[in-house]
Amino acid sequence: MFQISDADRQAYEDDGACVLRGVINTDWQARIADAIERDIARPGPFFHGYESDDGVGRFHGNLRIWQNDDCFHDFCHNSGLPELAQQFFQSQQVNLLYDQLFVKEPGTTNPTRWHNDQPYWPVRGWHVLSFWMSLDPVTEDSGALKFVRGSHKWDRWFQPEKFGKNKGVDEYEKNKDYEPMPDIDAAIDDYDFVSWELEPGDLYVFHGLTVHGAGGNLRQDRRRRGYTVRYTGDDAFYDTRPGTSVPLREAGLADGNAMTSATYPRIIGV
Numbered sequence: 001m002f003q004i005s006d007a008d009r010q011a012y013e014d015d016g017a018c019v020l021r022g023v024i025n026t027d028w029q030a031r032i033a034d035a036i037e038r039d040i041a042r043p044g045p046f047f048h049g050y051e052s053d054d055g056v057g058r059f060h061g062n063l064r065i066w067q068n069d070d071c072f073h074d075f076c077h078n079s080g081l082p083e084l085a086q087q088f089f090q091s092q093q094v095n096l097l098y099d100q101l102f103v104k105e106p107g108t109t110n111p112t113r114w115h116n117d118q119p120y121w122p123v124r125g126w127h128v129l130s131f132w133m134s135l136d137p138v139t140e141d142s143g144a145l146k147f148v149r150g151s152h153k154w155d156r157w158f159q160p161e162k163f164g165k166n167k168g169v170d171e172y173e174k175n176k177d178y179e180p181m182p183d184i185d186a187a188i189d190d191y192d193f194v195s196w197e198l199e200p201g202d203l204y205v206f207h208g209l210t211v212h213g214a215g216g217n218l219r220q221d222r223r224r225r226g227y228t229v230r231y232t233g234d235d236a237f238y239d240t241r242p243g244t245s246v247p248l249r250e251a252g253l254a255d256g257n258a259m260t261s262a263t264y265p266r267i268i269g270v
């Protein structure tokens with residue numbers, strides 16, 4: 001099993017994001033690449049692709065795809081990612097939150113707007129993270145993610161907004177306790193960022209409250225097939241606050257419940 005170092009865990013705790021190299025083997029990469037093509041050809045019920053900003057390229061988004069495809073199901077449960085999440089959380093239990101695709105085809109200029117994830121999710125608590133991988137090399141000009149260093153500790157909950165003109169589900173209620181995302185691009189020198197280029201097999205690891213975004217895929221020679229899997233640990237509880245993503249709500253859970261349910265299966269622990 002892949003073992004994280006103390007430095008990895010410290011970077012995740014301090015900065016809200018870190019990178020792990022060479023975690024996902026080529027067999028898994030090939031299987032996920034095939035599963036992505038299946039999802040693009042026949043997306044499941046939570047498809048939320050975005051119109052391209054300028055009519056060029058294509059931005060395919062979809063979530064909870066593990067429930068629709070055996071390969072994603074197997075990967076979320078049996079690839080070693082739950083054990084990796086456990087190492088970051090130092091937790092007894094790990095639950096799957098959900099998985100999601102962000103495929104930017106060559107020449108898709110749509111940026112991924114600055115946001116933090118946990119306001120979109122019906123979860124409170126500290127043990128909430130994402131692993132993000134790409135089946136293609138990722139460079140700044142193909143849409144590498146950028147993270148605002150330390151922003152997970154701001155305890156600021158930014159109002160979810162759509163990532164673009166959408167096809168499919170993706171609408172958000174207003175939550176009066178959320179605040180609008182500041183115009184980070186207009187004050188770029190005021191922020192400290194971390195970002196990395198990735199090779200297939202590498203992972204970004206980031207906290208649910210870390211502010212992040214990405215440019216478009218300006219490359220003509222390369223796709224950016226981003227796939228992310230999110231997990232929770234002991235300190236994570238179902239939260240019915242308004243503003244969260246409707247497809248991520250679980251009718252069977254009440255406010256404050258442990259996450260474990262059909263939608264958020266317990267993978268490690270009892």
Ligand SMILES: O=C(O)CCC(=O)C(=O)O
Nearest residue numbers: 102112117132214226228
């Ligand atoms: O891949 C992207 O462009 C966005 C990814 C993202 O925001 C996330 O995984 O939370």
